[in-house]
Structure formats: C-alpha cells, structure tokens
Amino acid sequence: METKNNKLQTIEEAIGPVDFTGLKLTAPSQYAAGVPAVKIALEHAMKEMGLAKSIATLSKLNQKEGIDCPGCAWPDPDKRSNLGEFCENGVKAIAEEATNKRVTPAFFEQYSVKEMSEWSDFKIGKSGRITHPMVLRKGTSHYVPIEWDEAFELIGHHLHLLDDPNQAVFYTSGRSSNEAAFLYGLFARKLGTNNMPDCSNMCHESSGAGLFQTLGIGKGSVTLEDFQYADVVMVIGQNPGTNHPRMLTALEKCRQQGGKVVSINPLKEAALVRFKNPQEVKGIVGNGAAISDHYLQVKINQDVALLKYIMKRLVELDREEAGVIDWDFIKANTNGAGELLKDLDSYSKNDLITQTGLSLDEVEPIVKLLAERKKVIICWAMGLTQHKNGVDNIRECVNLLLLKGSIGIKGGGTCPVRGHSNVQGDRTVGITHHVSPKLNASFERTFNFKPPTKEGLDVVHCIKSMYEGEAKVFMALGGNFLSAASDTNYTAKALQNCELTVSVSTKLNRTHLITGKTSLILPTLGRTEKDESDGQSRFVTVENSMGRVHRSLGRIDPASEHLMSEPEIVSRIAKSYFKDDFSIPWNRLGTDYDFTRSKIAEVFDGFKDYTERSKKAGFDLPNHARKGDFSKLPGGVAKFSINQLPDHDLKENEFLMMTIRSHDQYNTTIYGLDDRYRGIYNERRVVLIHQNDIEKLGLKANEVVDLISEYNGVERKAENFIIVPYDIPEGNLASYFPEANVLIPNDQFATLSNTPISKSVRVSILKKN
The missing domain is CATH 2.40.40.20 (Barwin-like endoglucanases)
Incomplete structure (x- = not known):
C-alpha cells in the first residue's frame, strides 16, 4: 500500500x-411541479432503484405506517394521498439513499483519497452506498476495511488520550432520529462535554434565538391546519418549490379558502408564482393555480427595513381608524410596545422604502391587506436567518405579528420552515451546546451522573477550536460537514488538524476525503431500510417542522449486511469508552428503542406514552405560544424588540x-x-x-x-x-x-x-x- x-x-x-460542465440557459419556468416534476422524479427513482424498489419505497413514503422522507421537515397531512404523499425532491432524496450503487472495499482499494477528492461533489455523491466500516490510517492513501469492534475500540482509545473531554466535538445532522440523537447527547454529557454543534447552527439557529427571546419557545407556533384559516400568509426569504415542495399544497388551499399569499424574496421563484398540483386535473391539463397575490423582490437583507415601513404605516392607519392594531391583545399579552412605537417614529418612511429597493406601489397594497386582516402567518427560511442581523430579522417578524394580535390564534402565528427532516427533533431531545440547568437536572435524575456545566461549542467555534489545534477528535452523526460549513479552506485545515475524524454515514461525501490524521467511516442504515433485532422490526421517531412527533419504519432490505443502526453505533461507542462502567445500560439503549423512548420521556416533558403515541399520525409536543401563553417569559408576557437596520x-x-x-x-x-x-x-x-x-x-x-x-x-x-x-x-x-x-x-x-x-x-x- x-x-x-x-x-x-x-x-x-x-x-x-x-x-x-457545459452551461445551457432557457427562460425561467413560470410554474412549479406539474407533469415535468412527476416525469423527472420517476426517472430518478428508476435510475437509482429500479422498478421493484421504487414501488416498495414510494408507496410507503410519508404514509402513517411507512417511511418518513429525509428530504425536508414539512409536516404530513392527517389525510394522506393515495396517489403518493411525496414531492419531486422527496423522491430524489429517497432515490439517493436507496440507490443500487455500492461503495465497497474494492472501490476504496481502487481509488485513493486524493483521487476521489479531485472529483466533483456530484460525482462523489453518485458513487453509492457505503457497505463496510472503513478506516484511513495515519500516513496512508487508501481507506481499508475495519471490523466494527476494532472501530469502536479505536474511537475509545482516542477519546481516552484526550487531556480534557472538551477536546472532543460531536456534530449532529438533522437526518438523525430522536433515538440516535438522544443517545449521542447522553454520551457526550456523560463523557463530560457540551460540544454538540448541529446543522441548525448553520441555518435556523437565528430562528430559535429570536423566537425564544420574544415568545419563550424556539419553535414555530402554527400547525398545518392553520393554513386553511389564515387571512394572510407571508412567505419571506424562502423557496418552497425546491426546498419543501409540499408546502405549495398548503398555500394553494389557503388561497382556495379566501386567504392571500404575500411572497418576499430577492429572486422571483417559479413555485411562488404558479403551482401545478400533479394530483389534481388542473395541474395536469390546466394552468394550475396562482400562489402569490403579491410578490416583492426586496433587496438582499432589507427585510427589517420593509417590516418597519409596514408597521409604521399600520400604526398611522390605526390612528386614523381604530382596529388596525390589536391594542387589547398588546395590553394583555406583551411589553415593550411603547419602545417599539418610538423606534418606528425615528425612521423616515422614504428612507425605509428606498433601502428595500421597492416602490410604494408595490408595498402599499400589502399595508392595506394587513390593515384589514388579522389572522396572519409569517413563514421564513434561511433568507432571513443567515445574516449578521439574522436574529433581528426574526424578532421583527414577531413584532408585526404581535401588533396584529396574530399569535396564539387559529390561522395566525410563526412558521420557521426547517430543512433537515429531524433537525427540530434533535434539538428537542438534547442536542445543544447551550447549558440548561433544568435539562442537566433531568439527565442527573434519570441517569445518576452530573452533566457538564461549561457552555459547549457551536459549529463556527468548534471549527475555530480544531483549526487552532485545541479540539482533537471530531465525530459527525450524519451530514457532510466540510461542504456545509462556511469558509471551506479554513474548515478543511481545521479537520486535518484533528487526530481522529469519524463519520456515521450512508453515502460517500467530501468530508470523508478531507480528514484528520486517522479517519473512520461507519456505515449506517438509512430511513428506507428495515431495522431489525432478533428478527423483530424496530422503528425510529422524528419531529416535523411544526412539532409533531411520529414514527418512521424502514421497508426495504439494507444495502449491506455490515450496516448498523445509528442508535446501536452510538451505544457501542459509549460502551467501548466506558468499558466496565455499567451505570448506564448502553447495550439495551442501543438495541431496545422502546426502552430508549421511555428514557426520553423521563428526561423531557411531553413524551408520556411515547412509543404508542408516536404510531399512526403521531402526537404534538407542548407549545405554549400556540395557545397564546407566554408565562415562561419574564413578566409572563411576550416581548416587543428593537431591531436595527443592517449596514x-x-x-x-x-x-x-x-x-x-x-x-x-x-x-x-x-x-x-x-x-x-x-x-x-x-x-x-x-x-x-x-x-x-x-x-x-x-x-x-x-x-x-x-x-x-x-x-x-x-x-x-x-x-x-x-x-x-x-x-x-x-x-x-x-x-x-x-x-x-x-x-x-x-x-x-x-x-x-x-x-x-x-x-x-x-x-x-x-x-x-
């Protein structure tokens, strides 16, 4: 070698x-979905999976006793479609996971790490499913197979070499199940660190921070049903046609019920213009349905300026004719309204509208619409969160909703639309770098150890720690960390400074090729695959973007007999590290998911009778903002905030x-x-x-x-x-x-x-x- x-x-x-690769340009599409989406989705499925596997997976995708799609976190309706409860990009996600292509030990023998690293991300990802645990040993050029037991011993060995548990970093991707994430967080805490960065640090962390400060809960307040009752749905900084296409059905139904959709985005995205629902006749032979009643192409990151202008005008209209602002709601449920009004008064309407890049003719109809209607939902994605003032963007959305009294009512509220299918669930069951005394007390009560009290590292700071040689072991439960993170070359050097990098993965990605001095790839089961123990099927659970927990049950044979489930991988690593410390029953936690769920229920509120309630349609977790209850905040009321314009x-x-x-x-x-x-x-x-x-x-x-x-x-x-x-x-x-x-x-x-x-x-x- x-x-x-x-x-x-x-x-x-x-x-x-x-x-x-050969650019070809056409005019942008004037609609999303329709027959082309069906055709392309089926082509992907057939190419990657073949006919039999395509039928086996797609017929169970997002069904109540089937597979939860890893493509996004948009919630499933209570009544599922018999034609298929999935979208084009959901099919692509499933086809990628259930592909018939394989990355075997022979593949790694043929291609060196350097050679693969010179491929495009597209080519790397299309290589196929990883079939065996693999190791890249220090100073070598090729991954070689390693037995599972040896892999776990190697991880345990490197962790024992650390001078401080905080020299280890445990990253989580949002595709991991609640069960795996819970065990992962338990292991990190038992080890002695809160270094648990996760993918939400790179996307919706601003949502959680802004919502928690103003409403006392870092999650959205609406349900899927609310869209049918909304007067106005504002879609800001979001492209649902690509990122969560099933949302288009909810927007279509909102308009059918008399609601209005306002889209605010620098690019005019086809899906927010017109939607051809492939499950309806008019989506096949007709022109489909218009989605946006109004479309504002605001300049990048000028949403606060736009929202301030809208609120300033609403206050003016309320002074002319009472009822535009819900002062009864504000007096009973909020504080800080006076400060907000002073802040709005300090801005010139002309300056605000100029900063947005929009015209009065475009914005004034939105003001009029909001003045007349109360039940308002604001949806957003990374177009609001990934900015220096990302938290301000979210808090300004909340300000508008509070002025209208649109929180805690049917048809109104906040709707951060998550990407990864279980990123919200991971956070719910304990994946966080922040320290919570209440959570630590729950872990101590349930597992009889004292969790660490030192704040952990998020994504940007764990990268800095690795770059500076402080963190020495990096482990990723799913994801493609290198390609997802900012400052690619800096992140690459940070990973290479580690003594050991570990990836729990289904498919090959670039993070497997830019590694620490020693690198492990641990291949795991995908959502689509049967997860069995002693001949008995096991299911995992996830939480969607609106706080509903439900199960996911794999239906097809695993890509390899050498794969292991994520909960079992985590528990085996823990067992290897703690060896003769039997205070936590790692073996049972990794194999008996019902037992794991019972422990989750002991640690976290809202999970009583977890296993039984997660079946069928699942259950909703407690959400006080959904009920208009802000008692968890100081003074027991929601909070208006003062937010600055970006510079x-x-x-x-x-x-x-x-x-x-x-x-x-x-x-x-x-x-x-x-x-x-x-x-x-x-x-x-x-x-x-x-x-x-x-x-x-x-x-x-x-x-x-x-x-x-x-x-x-x-x-x-x-x-x-x-x-x-x-x-x-x-x-x-x-x-x-x-x-x-x-x-x-x-x-x-x-x-x-x-x-x-x-x-x-x-x-x-x-x-x-």
Whole structure:
C-alpha cells in the first residue's frame, strides 16, 4: 500500500474541481411541479432503484405506517394521498439513499483519497452506498476495511488520550432520529462535554434565538391546519418549490379558502408564482393555480427595513381608524410596545422604502391587506436567518405579528420552515451546546451522573477550536460537514488538524476525503431500510417542522449486511469508552428503542406514552405560544424588540451575494446539474446578476469571472464563475452553495445565534485576464 501524508495539497481537494460542465440557459419556468416534476422524479427513482424498489419505497413514503422522507421537515397531512404523499425532491432524496450503487472495499482499494477528492461533489455523491466500516490510517492513501469492534475500540482509545473531554466535538445532522440523537447527547454529557454543534447552527439557529427571546419557545407556533384559516400568509426569504415542495399544497388551499399569499424574496421563484398540483386535473391539463397575490423582490437583507415601513404605516392607519392594531391583545399579552412605537417614529418612511429597493406601489397594497386582516402567518427560511442581523430579522417578524394580535390564534402565528427532516427533533431531545440547568437536572435524575456545566461549542467555534489545534477528535452523526460549513479552506485545515475524524454515514461525501490524521467511516442504515433485532422490526421517531412527533419504519432490505443502526453505533461507542462502567445500560439503549423512548420521556416533558403515541399520525409536543401563553417569559408576557437596520458598508463595485440551492440539490447533496425552474442547465459555477450591473462593470453574459470577498484584511477567492443575467435586484448576486462557501468568512456570523452570513456576503467581481 502506498504511504503518503493525506494532508490538503491543493484547493481542489477541499472544494472540488473548478472546471465547467457545459452551461445551457432557457427562460425561467413560470410554474412549479406539474407533469415535468412527476416525469423527472420517476426517472430518478428508476435510475437509482429500479422498478421493484421504487414501488416498495414510494408507496410507503410519508404514509402513517411507512417511511418518513429525509428530504425536508414539512409536516404530513392527517389525510394522506393515495396517489403518493411525496414531492419531486422527496423522491430524489429517497432515490439517493436507496440507490443500487455500492461503495465497497474494492472501490476504496481502487481509488485513493486524493483521487476521489479531485472529483466533483456530484460525482462523489453518485458513487453509492457505503457497505463496510472503513478506516484511513495515519500516513496512508487508501481507506481499508475495519471490523466494527476494532472501530469502536479505536474511537475509545482516542477519546481516552484526550487531556480534557472538551477536546472532543460531536456534530449532529438533522437526518438523525430522536433515538440516535438522544443517545449521542447522553454520551457526550456523560463523557463530560457540551460540544454538540448541529446543522441548525448553520441555518435556523437565528430562528430559535429570536423566537425564544420574544415568545419563550424556539419553535414555530402554527400547525398545518392553520393554513386553511389564515387571512394572510407571508412567505419571506424562502423557496418552497425546491426546498419543501409540499408546502405549495398548503398555500394553494389557503388561497382556495379566501386567504392571500404575500411572497418576499430577492429572486422571483417559479413555485411562488404558479403551482401545478400533479394530483389534481388542473395541474395536469390546466394552468394550475396562482400562489402569490403579491410578490416583492426586496433587496438582499432589507427585510427589517420593509417590516418597519409596514408597521409604521399600520400604526398611522390605526390612528386614523381604530382596529388596525390589536391594542387589547398588546395590553394583555406583551411589553415593550411603547419602545417599539418610538423606534418606528425615528425612521423616515422614504428612507425605509428606498433601502428595500421597492416602490410604494408595490408595498402599499400589502399595508392595506394587513390593515384589514388579522389572522396572519409569517413563514421564513434561511433568507432571513443567515445574516449578521439574522436574529433581528426574526424578532421583527414577531413584532408585526404581535401588533396584529396574530399569535396564539387559529390561522395566525410563526412558521420557521426547517430543512433537515429531524433537525427540530434533535434539538428537542438534547442536542445543544447551550447549558440548561433544568435539562442537566433531568439527565442527573434519570441517569445518576452530573452533566457538564461549561457552555459547549457551536459549529463556527468548534471549527475555530480544531483549526487552532485545541479540539482533537471530531465525530459527525450524519451530514457532510466540510461542504456545509462556511469558509471551506479554513474548515478543511481545521479537520486535518484533528487526530481522529469519524463519520456515521450512508453515502460517500467530501468530508470523508478531507480528514484528520486517522479517519473512520461507519456505515449506517438509512430511513428506507428495515431495522431489525432478533428478527423483530424496530422503528425510529422524528419531529416535523411544526412539532409533531411520529414514527418512521424502514421497508426495504439494507444495502449491506455490515450496516448498523445509528442508535446501536452510538451505544457501542459509549460502551467501548466506558468499558466496565455499567451505570448506564448502553447495550439495551442501543438495541431496545422502546426502552430508549421511555428514557426520553423521563428526561423531557411531553413524551408520556411515547412509543404508542408516536404510531399512526403521531402526537404534538407542548407549545405554549400556540395557545397564546407566554408565562415562561419574564413578566409572563411576550416581548416587543428593537431591531436595527443592517449596514453592509459596501464599497464601490462591491455586491451583496447570497448562496442558494439549485433545484437538483438538497443541502450539500447534488442530485443533478440542472436548476430547471431558473432555466439554468448542466452547470453550477454561475453567478446570477442584474443586466444593468453587468453593463456597469463592462462585462458580458457568459463571461467567466472570479468572485472575491475580503473581511478583516483576509481575501478569499472563488474561481471560475459564469455571468448569468437574471431578474435580481441591482447590487445583489446569487451563487450556489457549496461552490460559493469558500467566500463566507469563518469569523462573520449572526449576533446571538452565530449563524454564518451565507446570505449576505460582500463580494467583488474580478474579470479574468
């Protein structure tokens, strides 16, 4: 076997090749879904799974006794469709997991780590399911097989070498089950650390921080049923057609019941214009349904300016005719309204509207609509959270809802739309770097040990700790950490500084190729696969974006007999580390999921009779904001907040760039090279820019440029991006992640939540020689 130091050699190993794949452009689509979506979904399924497996998985996908789709966290309706309770991108997610392709020991013998690291993320991901536990030993170039027992001993050995438990980092992806996440958090706490970063640190952490401060709970307050009763649904910084397409059905039903939909987003996304529901006749042969009654293409990160303008106008209208603002609700349930009014008075309406990039003719109809209607739902995603002022964005949404008295009523409330299918559940069952005395007391009462009281590291700070050589062991329960994180090259070097990196995974990804001195890949069962112990089927549970817990039961044979379930992997690592310490029954916790759920119920409120209640449609966890109860906050009332306008201090010829997904993508998983709805085919290295900006810079469509970001004297470059003229506000850019993640500084993140500024990066465009 060739011996070679597996350190980062070139930038391509961390970010992949910067070559082009052949750009083709068409006009953006005027609608989402319809027959093309069905056709493309089935093509993906057949190509990856074949006919028999496609039928076996899709017929059970999101059904009450079936498989929970790992594609997103949008809730399932109580009444499920007989035609199929899934969407195009859900099928793609399932096809990726249930693929017939395999990454065997022979595969790893054929390809070195360096060779694979020079592949694109698309090619890496399409390699197939990992079949055996694999190890990359220090100084070698190829992964080789390792027995499970030896792998667990190796992890235990490295953990015992640490001088301090806080030199270990335990990252969690939102695709993990409640059972696995609970055991993972239990192990970390028993080990002595709260270093439990998770994927929500990079996306919806700002939502949790903003909601907790203002309403006393870090989750949304609405249910799926609320959409049928809403007067107005505001969709802000969100592209449901790609990220959670089944949401379109809820928006369609809202409009059918007389509700109005207001979309606020820098890009005009096809799904928010028109939706062709493939389960309805008009979605097949007709024109489908319009989704947005109003569409505001606000400049990137000018949502606070827009919301302040709207609230300022609503207050003015209320002074003219009472009833626009719900003062009875405000007096009974909130504090800080007076300070908010003073803040609004300090701004000029003209300045606010100018900052948004919108016109009065566009915004005033929204003001009128909100003045007349009370039941308002505000939905959002990363377009609000991934900014320096991400928490302010969320708190300003809450301010508007509180002014209208739209919290705690049917048809009104907050709706952060999560991406990963169980990111909310992971947090509910204890994956958090924050210290909670109440939670620590519950763990101590249930398991008879004292959990650590030192605050743990979130994603950006665990990367910093690894980069500086302090953290030495990194373990990931799912996910593609390197490609998901900001500042790709910095993160790559951080991982390489570790003594050991461990990935619990189903498929190959770039994090397996940029590793610590020793690296382990532990292959696990996917959601689609049967999970059996002693001939008995086991199910796991998840929590959707609206707080409902339900089960997921795999239906197809595992990709390999050498796979192990996530709960069992975690418990076996714990058992290997603690050896003769039998105070926690790790073996039983890893194999008897009913027992694990009984322990979750002992630690956390709301899980009584957990196993039985999680069957069928599942059960809703307690949510006091949903009931208009704010007793958990100081004074027992909800809180208005004062939020500042963003100041990006753009220099001449600098732009504000947001990273976005293509339609052939789920987070860092690349299904294909087409962004069908935006009319961009067979290419990912593109930058979307307004035609006027192209002309100002003396550039041309299809010209190749580099993108540069500079923060605190550090210059970062993303090479080879093709100029694509697009309907985007002037001064703004959009590029796909993870390709553009190299531009996001590791030290620039949201105040309070520490979420990277992935949606508002200052960049300049460098013309190629």
